[in-house]
Amino acid sequence: MYSLYYAPGAASLVVHWLLIELGAPHELRLVDTQAKQHKSAQYLALNPNGVVPTLIDDDGKPLYEAAALVLHLADRHAQSGLAPALDDARRGEYLQWVLNLANTLQSPLRLWWYPQDIEEAQADTIKDGARRRIEATWDRLDAHLAAHGPYLLGERVSAADFYLTMLMRWTRNMPRPGHEWPHLAALAQRMKARPSFKTLYEREGLTEWA
Known part of the structure; x- marks a missing residue:
């Protein structure tokens, strides 16, 4: 199961959306950006950039950067057809x-x-x-x-x-x-x-x- 650190409407939105679209089991972990939780030592240990999103993969490793997570999820769930395969001309x-x-x-x-x-x-x-x-x-x-x-x-x-x-x-x-x-x-x-x-x-x- 994935764990997504998110804030409503932030860059985490596209990752959350894809998790839903893909039907991938996940849990949400709200990051209160108004309270500066994204700048806390605990969060920075996961994502040193201090922004959302951060995605905890099945192996427990934190991943970040919205564009990278878009690519990662679409490839990881290739059956969705949301990413052309490696040998696809597109x-x-x-x-x-x-x-x-x-x-x-x-x-x-x-x-x-x-x-x-x-x-x-x-x-x-x-x-x-x-x-x-x-x-x-x-x-x-x-x-x-x-x-x-x-x-x-x-x-x-x-x-x-x-x-x-x-x-x-x-x-x-x-x-x-x-x-x-x-x-x-x-x-x-x-x-x-x-x-x-x-x-x-x-x-x-x-x-x-x-």
Whole structure:
């Protein structure tokens, strides 16, 4: 059984969602980020970055980094079809998309939410730069879906689409959220229609962007 250290709506959301989608037995361990539990010595011993998610695998070893956990779970549960096999022609493209999302969306999104991590005095400038990078990425992704969709790998849904949907959710209160791009909006609606998404929201107590 897996154990997932999570905080509602945080980067752990995609890992929790995949565990539900995959039907993988798991338990949830809430990390109270408001109380700074993610910075406690006990938690840092599991994840020295002091962020969620952390996933305890069957062997008891803690694993972290949301993108890595997406790849790990989809490969570990290959019967789900959420990751192309090693000899599948689309394997490289799939890996490319997961890492692209981590670098071109999750990274600047963190800067938009926490510009003070770089320089508090320049927070507005940092946020503006991050917003422009995010919107440029939405432009590219929407164009890709228009030409090659409806999912990132075409007709086939993959774990990368779960990751993308979580990142779209994070922009819901930005000046121009990801779901304002038409093909991204269509993907989000398809992903949110999955029964696992409803279960995820119920378990995490979420209501926004349902």
